[in-house]
Amino acid sequence: xxxxxxxxxxxxxxxxxxxxxxxxxxxxxxxxxxxxxxxxxxxxxxxxxxxxxxxxxxxxxxxxxxxxxxxxxxxxxxxxxxxxxxxxxxxxxxxxxxxxxxxxxxxxxxxxxxxxxxxxxxxxxxxxxxxxxxxxxxxxxxxxxxxxxxxxxxxxxxxxxxxxxxxxxxxxxxxxxxxxxxxxxxxxxxxxxxxxxxxxxxxxxxxxxxxxxxxxxxxxxxxxxxxxxxxxxxxxxxxxxxxxxxxxxxxxxxxxxxxxxxxxxxxxxxxxxxxxxxxxxxxxxxxxxxxxxxxxxxxxxxxxxxxxxxxxxxxxxxxxxxxxxxxxxxxxxxxxxxxxxxxxxxxxxxxxxxxxxxxxxxxxxxxxxxxxxxxxxxxxxxxxxxxxxx
Numbered sequence: 001x002x003x004x005x006x007x008x009x010x011x012x013x014x015x016x017x018x019x020x021x022x023x024x025x026x027x028x029x030x031x032x033x034x035x036x037x038x039x040x041x042x043x044x045x046x047x048x049x050x051x052x053x054x055x056x057x058x059x060x061x062x063x064x065x066x067x068x069x070x071x072x073x074x075x076x077x078x079x080x081x082x083x084x085x086x087x088x089x090x091x092x093x094x095x096x097x098x099x100x101x102x103x104x105x106x107x108x109x110x111x112x113x114x115x116x117x118x119x120x121x122x123x124x125x126x127x128x129x130x131x132x133x134x135x136x137x138x139x140x141x142x143x144x145x146x147x148x149x150x151x152x153x154x155x156x157x158x159x160x161x162x163x164x165x166x167x168x169x170x171x172x173x174x175x176x177x178x179x180x181x182x183x184x185x186x187x188x189x190x191x192x193x194x195x196x197x198x199x200x201x202x203x204x205x206x207x208x209x210x211x212x213x214x215x216x217x218x219x220x221x222x223x224x225x226x227x228x229x230x231x232x233x234x235x236x237x238x239x240x241x242x243x244x245x246x247x248x249x250x251x252x253x254x255x256x257x258x259x260x261x262x263x264x265x266x267x268x269x270x271x272x273x274x275x276x277x278x279x280x281x282x283x284x285x286x287x288x289x290x291x292x293x294x295x296x297x298x299x300x301x302x303x304x305x306x307x308x309x310x311x312x313x314x315x316x317x318x319x320x321x322x323x324x325x326x327x328x329x330x331x332x333x334x335x336x337x338x339x340x341x342x343x344x345x346x347x348x349x350x351x352x353x354x355x356x357x358x359x360x361x362x363x364x365x366x367x368x369x370x371x372x373x374x375x376x377x378x379x380x381x382x383x384x385x386x387x388x389x390x
Contacts, residue, residue, distance in 0.1 A: 006304070010072060017051060017073050021080025026260070026354045029082045032210050038166055039210055041350065043117055046073070052087065053115025056095050060111035066311030067245045071303060078256015079263070081354065084225040085211045086163050088249040090114055093242040094121035096172045097188060101230030101238045106190070113168075121190075122167035123242070124158040124216055126369075141174040141187060144222055152223045154189060158216040160368070164200045165212060168193055172218070173239060176232060186239050188229040207360045235243035235390055240319065244310055246369050247322035251303040251329035254365035257297045258329075258336035261358055265289055265340035268347070279343075288339045295332035302328050320383055327375045330365035337362040 006014075024042050032039050046052050055070040056062025074087050095114045096108055113119025130136040139156025154174055156268065164170055169192045175184035191198055197219040205213050230238045266289060269280030279285050306321035337358045341348035349356040366372055380386045 002275045010069070011075060013054075013069060013072050013320055014076050016049070017046075017076040018080060020046065020049065020051075021077040021082050022082070024082040026081030027258070030354060032257060033208050037210065039082065039084060041355055042077075043084060043086070044270050046077070046118025047115075050115075052091055052117050053095070053111075055091060056111055056115045057099055057107075060099070060107055062095075062099075062111065063115075065245060066307065067096070067248050068304065068307035068311055070245075071248055071307050074249055075252040075256040075259075075300075078253055079259040080256075083211065083253055085253065086120060086166075088104045088253060089123045089244060090120045090167070092245040092249045093123045096245050097171065097229060098241040101188075103226065103351055105226065106229060110169075110190075120163065120167045122161055122164045122170040123246075124161045124164075124191075125173040125239075126158060126160050128159050128215075136194070137173060137175055137184075137186065139172065139174045139218060140184070141176045141189060141228075143265045147222070149225045151225050152227060154191065154218045154221040154223060156218050158218075159214075160203065161200075161216055163211045164193070164214040164216065165202075170198075170216070171229070171242075184390065185232075187232055188238055188242075189223060189227045190217070190229060191221060191223065191227070195221050195223070207237075207364060208357045209361065237315075240315065242377065243369070244315065244318045244322045246305070247326040248303060248306050248310065248318075249326040250365055250369060251299065251306070251322075254326075254329040254333035255300050255303065257358060257362060257365075258292070258333035261333075261337040261340035261355055261362075262289065262292050262296065264353060265343040267342050268353075283315040285343055289343065292332070292336040292339050295328075296336060299325065299328035299332045313386075322377070323370075323375045323378050326365070326370070327372050330362075330372060333365055334362045354360065 029039060050063050051073045053061060054063035054065045054327045055067055055075060055262055058064035070092055075081060077083050091114050095111060098110050110119060112119060127137055141152045141154050144151040144153050154172065169190050171192050172189045174187055174189055176187050177184055198221050199217045200214045203213040203215055268283050270278050272279045301323060303325040306318055309321055310318035340357060341355050347353050381388055
């Protein structure tokens with residue numbers, strides 16, 4: 001592939017989003033979290049400026065760009081200390097799947113709202129007993145014999161589903177039976193938040209975030225035929241069309257967080273003087289910060305490669321790159337946050353500097369939406385051709 005070089009438009013987008021993020025910053029987000037609310041003001045302004053739907057088709061109110069542009073938006077908001085986690089879910093996963101595989105009616109119903117921020121969609125795949133093994137998903141969809149239009153009945157459970165309380169609907173991954181083989185295959189369904197039998201309960205999390213996590217119960221949820229997104233026989237293709245952007249955007253989230261922590265540490269190391277020179281003059285402080293910067297930049301390059309491949313329609317190539325980008329970004333983020341806290345010493349754990357909460361938050365990118373061990377499995381099997389143990 002050709003080298004991934006940011007265009008002047010990309011650079012301008014970075015600068016504009018960075019300016020928006022700076023106007024809000026970490027204190028804004030921390031205040032929202034402490035109050036148990038959501039970053040509605042930032043979400044609305046980002047939408048008004050066209051940032052939330054920058055990856056969605058222009059004919060449905062989007063910016064006509066791709067995941068490359070959307071990842072820039074999330075990274076820069078994160079670097080300013082005010083990331084919007086629901087960008088990973090609503091425009092990146094759900095918006096992309098509907099734009100690529102949805103019916104014309106689904107596109108016109110959902111995409112304009114996802115682009116302008118007036119509608120939000122959650123994504124439900126993880127289950128209590130399935131984890132990273134999508135073949136063990138037990139949420140099933142069967143035909144509704146009582147429905148004149150050939151509707152569906154969904155039954156199952158989901159866990160660790162973000163933002164269901166603010167989402168107008170959840171894109172649920174279920175499984176239907178293949179009439180020829182009898183085997184279950186994945187399919188995607190749009191489940192409105194007020195659907196009968198669709199219940200949610202908050203999971204009590206240690207991590208501090210505006211976006212709450214939920215356990216979902218689907219108790220014979222009846223849906224119309226047009227709740228199915230795309231072709232019933234192309235479930236895996238459609239599923240991974242959403243999972244690759246999810247990994248790329250998770251990388252952007254992690255890189256932004258790492259950059260924020262690193263910037264705070266660098267500022268502190270320049271100003272903090274214990275002896276004659278600022279502590280940043282000492283290599284024991286300077287070198288780990290330089291290494292953190294290098295690793296974040298390398299992760300960003302892989303993220304840009306993954307986004308480029310995805311936007312060019314190379315789903316297979318994007319799969320490998322997206323997984324590697326997510327892995328590299330998560331590792332770089334954790335190291336950057338840890339080093340930032342060490343640089344500040346006791347101040348690194350005070351609320352004033354806003355780094356202590358990132359110690360827990362940084363770990364999220366290591367385990368979600370897929371663990372680093374499963375990424376290593378993917379690379380060892382798919383890239384290196386090594387045999388599986390499972």
